[in-house]
Every structure is written in C-alpha cells, then in structure tokens.
Amino acid sequence: MKKLILSLCACLVLLAGAHASEGDIAWDKFPVGRSQDLASLQHGAKLFVNYCLNCHSATHMRYNRMRDIGLTEDQIKKNLVFATEKVGETMKNSFDPKQAKDWFGGVPPDLSVIARSRSAMGQGSGADYLYTYLRSYYRDDTKATGWNNLAFPNVGMPHVLWELQGQRNAKFVEQKDAHDPSKTMHAFAGYEQISPGTMTPLQFDEAVADLVSFMNWMAEPAQNDRLRVGVWVLLFLGLFTLFAWRLNAAYWKDVK
Amino acid sequence: MADYIEAPANASAARKFMVWVDNRFPATKLWNEHVAEYYAPKNFNFWYFFGSLAMLVLVIQIVTGIFLTMHYKADAALAFGSVEYIMRDVPWGWLVRYMHSTGASAFFIVVYLHMFRGLIYGSHRKPRELVWIFGCAIFLSLMAEAFMGYLLPWGQMSYWGAQVIVNLFAAVPFIGPDLALLIRGDYVVSDATLNRFFSFHVIAVPLVLLGLVAAHIMALHEVGSNNPDGAEIKALKDAKGRPLDGIPFHPYYTVHDLFGVSVFLFIFSAIIFFAPEFGGYFLEYNNFIPADPLETPAHIAPVWYFTPYYSMLRATTDLMLQVLSVIVVAAALWAILKGRFSAAVKVAIAVGALLLLAGFGVFRFTGLSWLAGFDAKFWGVVLMGGAVIILFFLPWLDHSPAKSIRYRPGWHKIVFGVFVFFFLVLGYLGSQPPSEAGNYVSQLGTLIYFGFFLLMPWWSRLGEFKPVPERVTFAAH
Numbered sequence: 001m002k003k004l005i006l007s008l009c010a011c012l013v014l015l016a017g018a019h020a021s022e023g024d025i026a027w028d029k030f031p032v033g034r035s036q037d038l039a040s041l042q043h044g045a046k047l048f049v050n051y052c053l054n055c056h057s058a059t060h061m062r063y064n065r066m067r068d069i070g071l072t073e074d075q076i077k078k079n080l081v082f083a084t085e086k087v088g089e090t091m092k093n094s095f096d097p098k099q100a101k102d103w104f105g106g107v108p109p110d111l112s113v114i115a116r117s118r119s120a121m122g123q124g125s126g127a128d129y130l131y132t133y134l135r136s137y138y139r140d141d142t143k144a145t146g147w148n149n150l151a152f153p154n155v156g157m158p159h160v161l162w163e164l165q166g167q168r169n170a171k172f173v174e175q176k177d178a179h180d181p182s183k184t185m186h187a188f189a190g191y192e193q194i195s196p197g198t199m200t201p202l203q204f205d206e207a208v209a210d211l212v213s214f215m216n217w218m219a220e221p222a223q224n225d226r227l228r229v230g231v232w233v234l235l236f237l238g239l240f241t242l243f244a245w246r247l248n249a250a251y252w253k254d255v256k
Numbered sequence: 257m258a259d260y261i262e263a264p265a266n267a268s269a270a271r272k273f274m275v276w277v278d279n280r281f282p283a284t285k286l287w288n289e290h291v292a293e294y295y296a297p298k299n300f301n302f303w304y305f306f307g308s309l310a311m312l313v314l315v316i317q318i319v320t321g322i323f324l325t326m327h328y329k330a331d332a333a334l335a336f337g338s339v340e341y342i343m344r345d346v347p348w349g350w351l352v353r354y355m356h357s358t359g360a361s362a363f364f365i366v367v368y369l370h371m372f373r374g375l376i377y378g379s380h381r382k383p384r385e386l387v388w389i390f391g392c393a394i395f396l397s398l399m400a401e402a403f404m405g406y407l408l409p410w411g412q413m414s415y416w417g418a419q420v421i422v423n424l425f426a427a428v429p430f431i432g433p434d435l436a437l438l439i440r441g442d443y444v445v446s447d448a449t450l451n452r453f454f455s456f457h458v459i460a461v462p463l464v465l466l467g468l469v470a471a472h473i474m475a476l477h478e479v480g481s482n483n484p485d486g487a488e489i490k491a492l493k494d495a496k497g498r499p500l501d502g503i504p505f506h507p508y509y510t511v512h513d514l515f516g517v518s519v520f521l522f523i524f525s526a527i528i529f530f531a532p533e534f535g536g537y538f539l540e541y542n543n544f545i546p547a548d549p550l551e552t553p554a555h556i557a558p559v560w561y562f563t564p565y566y567s568m569l570r571a572t573t574d575l576m577l578q579v580l581s582v583i584v585v586a587a588a589l590w591a592i593l594k595g596r597f598s599a600a601v602k603v604a605i606a607v608g609a610l611l612l613l614a615g616f617g618v619f620r621f622t623g624l625s626w627l628a629g630f631d632a633k634f635w636g637v638v639l640m641g642g643a644v645i646i647l648f649f650l651p652w653l654d655h656s657p658a659k660s661i662r663y664r665p666g667w668h669k670i671v672f673g674v675f676v677f678f679f680l681v682l683g684y685l686g687s688q689p690p691s692e693a694g695n696y697v698s699q700l701g702t703l704i705y706f707g708f709f710l711l712m713p714w715w716s717r718l719g720e721f722k723p724v725p726e727r728v729t730f731a732a733h
Contacts, residue, residue: 065344109545114544119541120536120541222350230530240518247511247515251511253732
C-alpha cells in the first residue's frame with residue numbers, strides 16, 4: 001500500500017512534465033474570422049490552385065463547389081481550373097507518384113481534409129498548424145531542397161511561397177537545458193531576412209491566412225451551413241423543450 | 257387463445273377496425289401490457305431518463321445508418337473517399353454522418369449512465385437478474401458494433417485501432433493466431449477485413465442488438481421497474497390490483513420521457529452542429545488521414561468509450577503480474593486459514609491459486625517449459641475481457657441488505673465514488689500516449705476496478721443500513 005501511494009505521488013509529478021517534447025514549436029493562432037470572409041476565401045482559392053495544386057491534389061474537392069464562396073461557375077472555369085475542362089471535376093493532378101518519390105522522398109499528401117487531420121489536442125486546430133507551418137520556412141543548405149521548417153523539421157516540401165516571402169535564415173543558439181544542466185539545447189533565436197520577397201512580412205502573413213482559410217473551408221465545405229442550420233435547430237429545440245416541460249408538468253400535477 | 261369478440265353495431269369505424277385487428281393480432285393487449293397499463297413507480301428521477309434515451313439513440317443509429325449505407329463503399333480503395341463524398345456531395349449527407357458519429361458516442365454516454373443507475377439503485381438485484389444480464393449482453397454487442405463500425409471510415413486510426421485490437425485475439429493460447437486470421441480474413445487488416453466488418457456492422461450485430469433489446473424490455477415488463485428507493489411497488493396494491501405507488505407508463509412517463517428527449521436532443525444537436533469532432537474525442541483527427549498500412553501512427557488510441565479497458569490492457573505488465581501474484585497468495589492463505597470452508601474446498605482453493613500463479617509465470621525460474629505460464633499481454637487481454645464479463649455476475653456479487661444507495665451506509669457512497677473516479681481516470685489515461693507515471697495510476701485503477709467487484713460480497717454487507725420504507729418517497733410536482 002505504501003508503495004502504491006508512493007508511486008501514485010511519483011506519477012503525478014511525472015505526468016506534469018509528460019507533454020513537453022522536443023522539436024515542437026508553439027503554434028500561432030490562425031485568425032479565425034477569415035473563414036467567414038468571402039474575399040479572403042477567394043484569394044485563398046487563387047493561391048491554392050496556383051501554388052499547391054501543382055504537386056498536391058484535393059481529390060474530394062470539386063471545382064464548382066467554390067460557388068459556395070461567392071464565385072460563379074464562369075469565374076471558376078476562367079480563373080481557377082487549369083488541369084481539366086470540366087468544372088464539376090475534383091481537384092486531381094497529374095503528378096507521377098514515382099517521380100514525386102524521387103524528387104521529394106514521398107508522394108505529396110492529398111489536401112482535401114488536411115486542415116482537419118492536422119489538429120492536435122492541446123496544441124491547436126489544423127488551421128493553426130498550417131498557418132504556422134507555411135510561415136516557418138528557412139534556408140538550410142544541408143537539405144536536398146535547400147529548405148527546412150521549424151514546425152515540420154526535415155520537411156520534404158521546399159518553400160513554395162518563397163518568392164512572396166523572400167529567403168530567410170534561422171538563427172540558433174546553444175542553451176543550457178533548464179531541466180538537465182548537463183545537456184545543451186539547440187534553441188531557435190529568430191529569423192534573418194537574406195533577400196526580400198514581393199510581399200512585406202505583414203502582407204505575407206495575410207496571404208497565408210487567406211490560403212489557410214481556404215484550406216480550412218475546403219476540409220469541410222458544409223461547415224458554414226452547419227453553423228447556420230445549427231442555430232435554428234437549437235432555437236427550435238429550446239422552444240420544444242419549454243413546451244415538453246410544461247406539458248409534463250400539466251400531466252403530473254394530479255399525481256399525488 | 258382469446259375469444260372472438262363482436263363489435264357493437266353502433267360502434268365507430270375506428271372501434272370496429274380495432275376489434276377486427278384484435279381478433280387476429282393482440283394489438284390492444286400488447287399496447288396495454290407494455291404501455292398504457294404498465295405500472296411504473298411514480299418516483300423515477302433524473303437517472304431514469306437514460307433507458308428511453310438509449311432506445312432513441314438506437315433508432316437514430318439505425319435510421320442514419322440506413323442512409324449512410326446507401327452511399328458508403330465498403331472497399332479499401334473507395335471507403336475513405338465515399339465518406340468524404342457523403343460529407344460533400346450527398347444532400348444533407350454531412351448531417352446524417354455527424355448524427356451517426358455523434359450518435360455512437362452518445363450511445364455509450366447514455367448506456368454508461370443507464371448502467372450506473374442500475375448499479376446504485378440495485379436494479380440488478382432479485383428478481384431483475386435477467387434484465388441486468390440482457391443489458392450486459394447489449395453493452396457487449398454495442399462494443400462489437402462500435403468497434404467494427406469504427407473501421408469503416410478507413411482512416412489511419414480506424415485501420416491501426418483495428419490492427420491493435422484484432423492482434424489481441426492472437427494472444428489467446430493455442431488458437432490465437434488462427435483466430436486473429438479468421439477475424440481479419442487476411443494477415444493484416446485489409447479489404448477482406450473491411451468487408452466482413454461492414455457486414456457485421458450493418459446487419460449481424462444490429463440484429464443481435466434488436467433481439468437483446470426486446471428481451472431486455474420483456475424481462476423488465478415481466479418483473480416491473482425498480483425505483484430510486486429500491487422498494488417493491490408490487491407489494492402494496494389497491495382493490496383493482498394496481499400498485500399503490502405505480503402509475504401507468506402512458507401518458508405519465510411518455511410525456512416525462514418526451515421532456516428528457518427534448519433536453520437530450522438539444523445537447524446532441526449542439527454537438528452535431530457546433531462541435532462534431534468534440535475536440536478530437538468523437539472524431540479523431542488522425543482519422544482524416546486515409547489508412548496507410550505502411551505508416552504506423554506515433555500514438556494509437558481507441559475512441560474514448562473503450563479507453564478505460566484499453567488502460568487496463570496497457571496496465572498489465574510483468575510488474576502488475578507480480579502484484580497480482582502477491583494478491584492471489586494472500587487471498588488464498590486468508591481463505592484457507594480464516595475461511596469456514598470444508599477441507600475439500602480448501603484444497604481446491606490451494607490448487608486454483610497454484611494454477612493461477614503458474615499461469616502468471618511465477619514458476620518460470622524453474623526453467624521448465626510447461627511451467628512458463630502466459631505472458632503479460634495474454635493476461636492483459638484476460639483483464640480487459642474480464643472487466644466487461646464481471647458485470648454479468650453483479651447480481652450475485654452484491655449482498656447489500658438494501659438495494660438502493662439511499663438506504664446503504666454513507667461510506668458505500670464513497671466506495672462508489674472512488675470506483676467511478678478511477679474508471680474516469682482509466683478512461684483519460686487510455687486516451688493519452690503511454691507514460692511510466694500514467695501506467696502506475698492505471699495499475700492502481702485496474703486493481704480498484706476489480707477490487708470493487710470481487711470484494712463486493714464482503715464490503716456490500718458491512719455497515720449500518722437504514723430501513724427501506726414500504727412506500728416510495730415522492731413529492732408531488
């Protein structure tokens with residue numbers, strides 16, 4: 001029994017420190033309001049088809065679903081559909097998986113529901129992750145692509161948006177580990193701009209936020225309907241509950 | 257056989273129709289026996305909503321399941337995409353799918369609360385043992401139904417969860433590997449597994465479930481419902497043979513349950529429309545990545561409703577077996593030295609304890625292969641299965657003189673509280689990546705879970721019991 005109590009105490013101490021693991025950076029908060037903003041979603045769609053769809057696919061996403069974010073079928077066909085003739089097609093691409101493997105070490109994942117799959121308990125939503133990841137690239141000559149990423153160390157994908165952001169180095173310092181003085185930690189100490197991009201840092205953050213808001217919408221195109229319908233359903237059920245409550249009381253008032 | 261009845265000549269058309277039907281099918285008789293003249297205790301409280309809610313969720317699952325089956329493709333190459341097709345292209349498909357996925361979790365919440373109600377008010381006690389046993393069988397079938405249904409979206413968690421659980425069957429001595437092969441229909445979880453799980457999920461298990469639900473309700477209506485006081489309302493009847501504390505189920509409890517249903521649906525809808533993933537507990541984030549047999553996720557956790565049992569499985573390490581060995585020795589010695597058993601029973605206890613110790617591998621040091629026992633994984637599976645099976649025996653484990661917690665000693669409430677607390681802790685730990693600290697807590701939780709049930713014949717009769725009143729406690733609304 002003593003042993004059990006001791007181990008229980010030990011557990012509580014250990015549990016407290018169980019979550020911190022190396023290599024993870026805290027995720028930035030994706031500006032959530034953008035998911036409702038049609039201009040942001042449309043700009044994100046433009047970035048998505050221009051930058052992402054070359055290598056990635058979104059095989060569950062139909063081009064004409066983008067009518068839901070305020071575009072006409074004609075606008076979609078003229079501006080956003082490159083790989084196919086039919087606007088009812090899904091966002092496939094013709095990237096050969098074997099070549100992808102040779103070039104990047106793996107097949108680029110399908111992005112249809114990537115924003116949902118990347119959520120993590122305690123860390124943030126998938127949108128938070130993507131918003132952080134796409135803004136965490138830095139130059140690393142030890143990598144085959146010449147790029148590395150703080151949110152996804154040793155990532156296979158190069159910095160596709162580099163022309164917009166410009167090139168950056170990451171500065172690291174060796175720090176003493178606060179928990180274990182015998183170890184040193186390779187700690188990130190800020191970026192250093194090497195060459196400017198076509199956008200200012202603020203513009204770039206906004207562009208990525210638009211792209212992520214599109215990817216977040218694409219992961220569940222019904223989400224805005226869901227929220228809208230949900231309000232009415234709850235209003236109805238609230239009212240119904242009120243009637244059911246009074247009806248119940250009316251029946252039961254005679255039971256002694 | 258009922259006599260043939262003639263409707264009066266001036267009866268209404270509806271009345272004549274019912275007489276016609278009743279002469280051929282016991283419609284009115286069934287309605288009266290199970291609804292209009294089924295006398296239920298009038299003192300049902302909050303805890304008594306969950307039986308009818310479980311029925312409601314069952315209906316929701318069956319109806320939404322029918323619509324999902326129209327669009328779902330049980331094919332390893334198409335399954336993941338077909339779920340996304342339902343979410344995007346099928347009109348209101350997203351709603352049907354969220355109702356079904358949230359319904360699965362709601363089913364377990366409602367059933368766990370329903371079982372807890374039975375536990376605290378003694379609804380499993382004589383003469384309701386079969387009601388309880390049918391209920392436990394429903395719980396077991398529900399677990400099978402949920403497990404097989406979870407494979408169908410064919411995401412990473414579906415795939416690897418199934419892989420882990422089916423591999424558990426391989427731990428059964430002698431036939432294990434063949435048994436696992438039979439379940440999967442392949443050497444790994446594959447298209448063959450998906451197809452057979454689909455078949456079990458949409459027809460085989462639901463048929464069993466419906467049959468068991470019918471048996472559960474028939475048994476309940478035969479013996480009558482228990483109530484929060486644990487007093488038998490059938491003991492006191494009026495001149496017409498109606499229980500003094502009973503009221504007709506319809507309309508009193510139909511309207512009462514309607515209120516319960518409306519509150520339930522409000523919460524259920526709030527989750528469906530505003531948090532269908534429920535923070536990764538109802539729809540796990542990893543399951544939005546298509547199943548990939550070549551890439552094992554870093555952390556595999558079952559859905560929340562299985563996690564208490566999963567914790568027990570993970571808690572069963574060699575250290576745990578050593579602790580269990582000590583407990584077995586102590587219990588056997590106590591029974592032999594202190595217990596009032598005949599010599600034959602004492603010998604049987606000693607032999608049983610030795611066999612158990614051999615099974616735990618205590619005599620492995622001898623180097624004899626036939627004394628090696630079974631590994632910790634096997635015992636983990638035994639404990640995990642035993643944790644559910646032990647529920648079936650509850651009617652014979654509980655020896656409390658009062659059925660209801662209301663008339664049991666105050667410290668019994670603490671015992672129930674500790675049990676529930678550790679069940680929840682086991683559930684939480686099962687959803688987390690394994691850690692050394694978490695494992696110690698799970699081991700303690702596992703011992704408390706089994707201790708609660710196995711020691712119940714002893715502790716449930718201890719303490720000062722209050723007298724159970726003849727009439728139920730009821731305050732008019």
